[in-house]
Amino acid sequence: MPDRYTPQVIDHLVRPRNAGEIADPSGRGESGHEACGDVASFTVGISDNVLEEVRYRAYGCAACVAAGSALSELVEGQHIVEAARISKADIQEALGGPLPLGKEHALTLALDALHKAFEDHWNRTAGEMLLNGDRTGGGGGKSVVAAMSGGVDSAVTALLLEEAGYDVATVTFRLHDGEKGSRSCCSPDTVLFARDTAHRMGLPHFTLNLKELFNKRVMRDFVGSYQEGRTPNPCVACNAHVKFHASAFLADELGYHHVATGHYARVEEGPTLGRPADESKDQTYVLWPVPQELLARTVFPLGDYTKTEVRAIAEERGLAVAYTPESQDICFIPDGNYRRFVRKTVAAEPGDVVDREGQVLGRHGGVVDFTVGQRRGIGVSAPTPLYVTEVRPSSGQVVVGRKRDLEVSEVTVRDLNLFLDPGDAACVQVRYNSKPVSCTVEEASDGAWIARLDEPVMGVAPGQSAVFYTADGSRVVGGGVVARGAA
């Protein structure tokens, strides 16, 4: 079996193009590791989104050197959107055909180093923006930055936008260190997979490093909520501060108007959020904190499709993502054990388990282990099942009671984000995947809303979202955070 390099590879090895590095670059990226035997690095000089200068260095086999050299030639002088579209297949073509078996890794390595240089460029450009997440500007044209995780929903989102005539640039966010492969240079990596998916569709791909923002706005809030006896919703926090703001930042930098995600929701007149065609996948409950200025430039292409249809589209267009499993739970806690995650970060003080009259029933290991509505792990035996009805971090008490003690008919909601007139609020949803209940809304003197429910609901946990809908239930009036519930 012939297993030789093409003459083009040898030519790039002996006469590397754009070798070296820029002294004061717009961005710098490195991929690979000495222990793996391959390292590639890129420095780029970017002005008005054009790659005016590209330099690369490489330590590694001939394929690595040649891939970096060829890639530098392909992207030099290009607009950053066009450069971000260059795929492994493009590099391979420039190298005169497939690399020998086992050497394809070199293409990934060179491309990854270049993309990390772009990522660094955006980081430098963004400065405080990527720390604070405040971004509400807007460009023009039928152009969109589509968030791309590599999963079926985001891939079909990008595809539908492309087919609808948008100029599409895709973006993947680095949010935390728990992502698959994020610590190793030789294993599959979420970002690499998303990039491949985008490139296979011929779309440009960018990566934004939002780890600091995500940590500040989502992970710290997650841990702090448990400490304060609240039940956090990290997806809500991410939508409130991270995902949409970062997409909008990139759109502004590229001069693109819209942002898009693969959420199942619609943007309705107002603008406000509307229920999607596939009600079983409805994500309006977690999207309520998206600022209206950002929602005004947001597109949710999947709002008109069912999940089954989305999978069918992926299959029909031959997207490799068609059969990826549904993502589960909390992305930064892959094993699902969020108690352990919280306990790793905060010290937990033992305290009393008490009944509603204040009588001590037993001891617990820390309030962070409990949320309202919880039945398991209370450690107190009783003739009827006991539920956590309240968590009191200040006194370290966990209050338990019977199931009917969980019933709530009045909910206080704070930190509101409104899309429509408060008078339109006719019902409220207080848990993910539950039905909204009819309510009347009264504004308290401190700006909070008090929702009086027509029928009591179970297990309203402070920290969760309360989302108000119009009378027909089709549109979101606004949402906020449950401060407390009362019987």
Added chain:
Amino acid sequence: MNEPVYLDNAATTPLDPTVLESMLPHLGGRRGNPSSLHALGGAASDAVEEARVQVAALIGAPAEEVLFTSGGTESDAIAVLGLARSSPPEKRHVVVSCVEHAAVREDAKRLEREGFGVSWVGVDGDGLIDPDEFAAALRPDTALAAVIWANNEVGTVEPVRELAELCLERGIPFHTDAVQAVGRVPIDVSEVPVSTLALSGHKLYGPQGVGALYVRGGLAPEPVVYGGGQENGLRSGTQNVAGIAGLGKAAELAREEMEDRIAHERSLRDRILVGVEGIPDVTLNGPRGRRLANNVHLTVSGVEAEGLVLFLDALGYAVGSGSACSSGGHKASPVLLAMGRPERDAFSVVRITVGKDNTAEEVDGFLESFGAAVAQLRELSPLYAG
């Protein structure tokens, strides 16, 4: 394109024109099977037996103790697998060094899977085996010990005589893979009490696909291949007559020219060693003294071996690399790891092995290209700080 300057003689050597000539009568025209009774068969048989005498003479063996095989790997297999498998059932232990060629190393792993205990004897920083450590590994139930005569990567020449004597004292069969050593160091099995010795044609300016195994009288390894019972029943299958004739001629030339070849190769090797001294961060692996006269094995810091080898190839110089990168992971050489080298060093090694036909001019040209290639690749490397 000009013929490249060939400096990879440990991988294979050029076929000597005299050797080629000795093979041609067996490749064209009528030919017989050495086992046939008729005259054509007899002629083929004569050629094989003449070669047996020539090969035996090179290593000081009686002709009847030499058998022909398809090469070094098969010779090793017959010796290592064959001797271990034919040992008494209570002897289920073998001793091998950590610096064996894959041909022996993989045989030992195979025996491990068959239920043998394997003791791997380590080496020092030069790749040398300590005879005391080796002796300590030998046990009453040891069925076989095997140590390479001269290492194929770093060229270290092992104290084979001492090791073989330690085995002789204990009645343990001792095999040596002498594929790199034969023709490059004097070998005399009438003096050195090895039980079996493997050699190969194409490392000796002979043809590829032919080798020989010396088996001391009285030993009866279990065959690996069964059939017509050729080669004393140890290697069934019609002999590769042309290849064997070529190996015989190559052995004869090696015996006649060995002294001159060694002197010539040593002068070229030393010319390279002096030449690379001026390049920073290039270090010689293996000993300066106890090494093959034709072997230079270098670690070139900050440069990945494959890139360097292909770069030199593009400049017209063929040398060997110490490792191959695949799917983003390099496989470090077990020999270098056994010598205590860090894994990353093992990605940066090149092996330059001169041969009898190389010239001082070629070496000088190589040195110039080598310096230029190393400088350019280092310039490109993000890991080399200078």
